[in-house]
Amino acid sequence: MVQKYQSPVRVYKYPFELVMAAYEKRFPTCKMIPVFLGSDVLLHNVSDDGAVQIIERRCYLAIDAPYLLKKIVGVDQVCFIQKNSLDRRARTLNIEAHNESFSNRVLIQEHCFYSVHPENPSWTCFEQDASLDIKSFFGFESTVEKIAMKQYTANIKKGKEVIEFYINELLSEGVTYIPPWSDSEGQTNPVVIGNAASGMTRSSSAGETCDVSITVSPATQSALRPRMLGSGSRSSLDLGASAGNIASEVEDATAKLDTDYIQRCLGELTPYQESKLVQLKKWLQDTHKGKIPKDPHILRFLKARDFNIEKGREMLCHSLAWRKLHNVDRLLSTYEPPLAIQKYFPGGWHYYDKDGRPLYILRLGQMDVKGLVKSVGYESILRHVVSVNEKGLRLCEESTKRRGHPVTNCTCIIDLEGLSMRHLWRPGIKGLLRVIEVVEANYPETMGFLLIVRAPRVFPVLWTLVSPFIDERTRDKFLIYGGKDYQGMGGLVDYIDKNFIPDFLDGDCYCGVPEGGMVPKSMYIATSEEEIDKDRSPDGPDNIYHTAYAVKDFPHEVLIQVPQKGSVITWDFDILKGDVTFTLLRCRHAVSSQPHEHHVAGAAGGVGSMQYIDKHWTVGIDVSIVQPPLVCRDGDSIQGSHVTNQAGSYVLQWKYFDSAKGSFDLLSTHKSKVMYYTEILHSEQFKGSMTSLQSCHSSFSQLSLTNNSAHSSITHSSCPSR
Numbered sequence: 048m049v050q051k052y053q054s055p056v057r058v059y060k061y062p063f064e065l066v067m068a069a070y071e072k073r074f075p076t077c078k079m080i081p082v083f084l085g086s087d088v089l090l091h092n093v094s095d096d097g098a099v100q101i102i103e104r105r106c107y108l109a110i111d112a113p114y115l116l117k118k119i120v121g122v123d124q125v126c127f128i129q130k131n132s133l134d135r136r137a138r139t140l141n142i143e144a145h146n147e148s149f150s151n152r153v154l155i156q157e158h159c160f161y162s163v164h165p166e167n168p169s170w171t172c173f174e175q176d177a178s179l180d181i182k183s184f185f186g187f188e189s190t191v192e193k194i195a196m197k198q199y200t201a202n203i204k205k206g207k208e209v210i211e212f213y214i215n216e217l218l219s220e221g222v223t224y225i226p227p228w229s230d231s232e233g234q235t236n237p238v239v240i241g242n243a244a245s246g247m248t249r250s251s252s253a254g255e256t257c258d259v260s261i262t263v264s265p266a267t268q269s270a271l272r273p274r275m276l277g278s279g280s281r282s283s284l285d286l287g288a289s290a291g292n293i294a295s296e297v298e299d300a301t302a303k304l305d306t307d308y309i310q311r312c313l314g315e316l317t318p319y320q321e322s323k324l325v326q327l328k329k330w331l332q333d334t335h336k337g338k339i340p341k342d343p344h345i346l347r348f349l350k351a352r353d354f355n356i357e358k359g360r361e362m363l364c365h366s367l368a369w370r371k372l373h374n375v376d377r378l379l380s381t382y383e384p385p386l387a388i389q390k391y392f393p394g395g396w397h398y399y400d401k402d403g404r405p406l407y408i409l410r411l412g413q414m415d416v417k418g419l420v421k422s423v424g425y426e427s428i429l430r431h432v433v434s435v436n437e438k439g440l441r442l443c444e445e446s447t448k449r450r451g452h453p454v455t456n457c458t459c460i461i462d463l464e465g466l467s468m469r470h471l472w473r474p475g476i477k478g479l480l481r482v483i484e485v486v487e488a489n490y491p492e493t494m495g496f497l498l499i500v501r502a503p504r505v506f507p508v509l510w511t512l513v514s515p516f517i518d519e520r521t522r523d524k525f526l527i528y529g530g531k532d533y534q535g536m537g538g539l540v541d542y543i544d545k546n547f548i549p550d551f552l553d554g555d556c557y558c559g560v561p562e563g564g565m566v567p568k569s570m571y572i573a574t575s576e577e578e579i580d581k582d583r584s585p586d587g588p589d590n591i592y593h594t595a596y597a598v599k600d601f602p603h604e605v606l607i608q609v610p611q612k613g614s615v616i617t618w619d620f621d622i623l624k625g626d627v628t629f630t631l632l633r634c635r636h637a638v639s640s641q642p643h644e645h646h647v648a649g650a651a652g653g654v655g656s657m658q659y660i661d662k663h664w665t666v667g668i669d670v671s672i673v674q675p676p677l678v679c680r681d682g683d684s685i686q687g688s689h690v691t692n693q694a695g696s697y698v699l700q701w702k703y704f705d706s707a708k709g710s711f712d713l714l715s716t717h718k719s720k721v722m723y724y725t726e727i728l729h730s731e732q733f734k735g736s737m738t739s740l741q742s743c744h745s746s747f748s749q750l751s752l753t754n755n756s757a758h759s760s761i762t763h764s765s766c767p768s769r
Contacts, residue, residue, distance in 0.1 A: 051179075052176060054322055058172055058305050059173065061169075062227075063138045063171045064225035064226070067225075069217060070161070079205070080205060082109040089128075098228055099133070100132075103131075105128060108126075110124060127145065135228035136230070141159075142159040143156075144158075144159075152182055311452070311453070324342075326356055347491050369488070379438060384434075387418075391422075391565075391566045393563030394407065394408060398547040400495070404495045404496075411470070413564060421572065428482070429482055433489075442457070443493075456492060457494065458496045459494065459496070459498070460549075462501055471505070471508060476512055476513075487516075500528045500539070502528065504687050506527075507617035507728055508686065598656060599703045603658075604642070604657060604698050604700045605699040607727055609694050613691065616688060618723065619723070622684075623722055625703065625720065626680050626681060628701075629679055629700070632670045634660070647718065699725060
């Protein structure tokens with residue numbers, strides 16, 4: 048397979064003739080490039096008028112390779128053939144090089160091109176590309192490819208440094224100006240060597256150096272000094288820093304990236320990353336005539352696929368098709384949020400973080416997920432989220448221009464104060480996963496940091512549900528604060544200026560983000576309640592919850608093996624029928640992985656409960672009580688977690704509780720029904736302490752969401768997190 052490398056345009060802020068004089072000083076040897084051992088001239092042709100000069104050289108390079116590889120190939124150096132074609136009239140230098148050594152096994156071709164800057168004749172552009180085709184190399188093909196890439200990267204980094212070194216050397220020798228070629232009288236124009244005012248001159252023809260007497264005025268010398276790209280040239284910002292509308296009409300289909308623009312507007316990239324960006328943009332210019340994505344947008348997709356150009360191109364093309372299908376480029380100018388979203392969607396933009404990233408606030412704990420879905424539908428919510436992302440890209444563009452350095456992503460604060468079981472409504476979770484899918488596919492690398500604050504007891508369950516659908520690179524940007532850990536050093540002030548911390552997070556800044564709240568049922572669209580809630584059946588095929596029975600003398604137990612100290616056991620359960628006591632125990636002995644099964648009529652599979660703890664074990668000797676027994680009544684919803692202080696076997700236990708003990712009840716069935724979910728998490732997923740993730744007892748049942756008393760259920764919640 049042929050590997051190709053292409054570098055962005057490098058701009059020397061010196062005239063072409065001065066750069067050429069500096070380039071020639073690299074030969075026959077270059078003290079600044081140790082691996083360049085020397086060169087021999089094989090061919091030197093000059094046109095009759097001296098305007099065109101062709102030089103062919105054999106160059107010797109030391110092999111920067113492992114000793115074993117050099118021993119196998121039997122050489123310490125390799126030869127390259129380099130052909131330079133200098134056209135003084137057109138002010139171009141074309142360089143073609145290929146390897147002479149091992150050419151039957153490895154073919155390396157390199158092409159370089161010097162030319163006058165298209166918008167500033169006092170500057171010089173340099174372009175470079177190369178290809179590598181390894182046919183066979185003693186079984187070291189992969190090693191040779193890495194060496195070649197390493198050498199190519201080193202050449203790119205060193206090349207500009209070498210040219211500028213020799214330019215400075217020329218300037219120190221008094222060579223300040225070399226006039227462009229002129230056809231008058233068919234001879235070359237003078238070159239100033241030494242002090243121009245000294246009167247020492249040399250003349251030449253057919254490419255030989257000549258001295259002339261020339262006086263350079265101070266004003267001319269000032270004009271020849273390097274100048275920054277400014278009003279005299281179209282700023283590179285116009286090439287594509289805009290992000291709100293990712294596709295734009297391209298004035299020049301051959302517009303190329305230059306290194307200064309990349310550093311100023313896109314950030315620091317390695318030569319390899321620059322090469323992939325240049326290649327992908329060129330492919331888009333060739334295939335998307337007249338309209339291509341802007342550079343920051345292209346770069347995001349390459350980053351998302353680790354600069355694998357094939358995968359990045361595929362992801363980008365799918366996204367471009369999606370944008371075209373849904374007319375996303377015009378969304379910001381045409382979208383008007385529905386009234387329910389305007390009033391009850393608790394999210395909005397709020398100033399910037401310390402690095403200039405746009406800051407988005409989402410008060411997820413105050414969102415009535417079910418009410419919004421029933422009022423506007425899934426697609427309207429998704430469309431609103433897309434508009435938020437589009438606005439974020441536009442704000443990044445504005446921040447880039449205002450601050451003078453690349454701002455390519457946003458920061459988000461998600462406030463979970465008020466998060467409860469109502470947010471785990473199954474259709475709502477499915478809608479959230481759909482939103483994550485769309486954002487991950489079409490807005491990669493737009494998240495700088497995601498700061499989750501006031502994480503309540505139910506959060507580990509929500510995190511476990513959605514985290515597998517979030518890209519690993521994005522998950523690494525999540526910081527989770529429990530309780531009041533977001534306050535003080537190590538909290539929000541590390542990322543956001545304290546003057547911009549919202550007032551509801553104990554800051555001094557007024558935040559105009561809607562507060563959310565319950566959507567009035569008068570805003571609901573006509574949809575069957577049963578149809579929306581049918582996915583919530585605990586026995587559904589895609590449900591993560593399990594059901595079990597706690598029968599008199601036969602509790603239901605769940606065994607959890609904790610691999611290391613600091614792991615977090617989380618639980619979430621509803622009491623569907625009867626009363627129970629819930630306890631968390633740690634076993635001091637080995638526990639059989641084959642529990643005793645107690646069969647209950649009507650239970651799924653016939654098995655109603657399972658027991659791991661031997662009836663003859665004694666508390667304090669065989670088992671320890673980690674979480675004291677908690678009496679849970681019919682209809683209760685319980686969420687909690689425990690940070691383990693040692694590894695081992697832990698058991699969650701639900702026991703039947705006879706609330707009518709002491710009285711005779713003919714209708715008592717002596718069994719209770721529980722719907723539960725458990726998970727074990729690693730503590731490093733959380734920022735700060737776990738004080739906010741302790742056990743919670745609430746009389747708010749997720750099952751009550753299916754009736755018309757949702758408001759009263761929330762009002763009577765005894766969960767401290769509410």
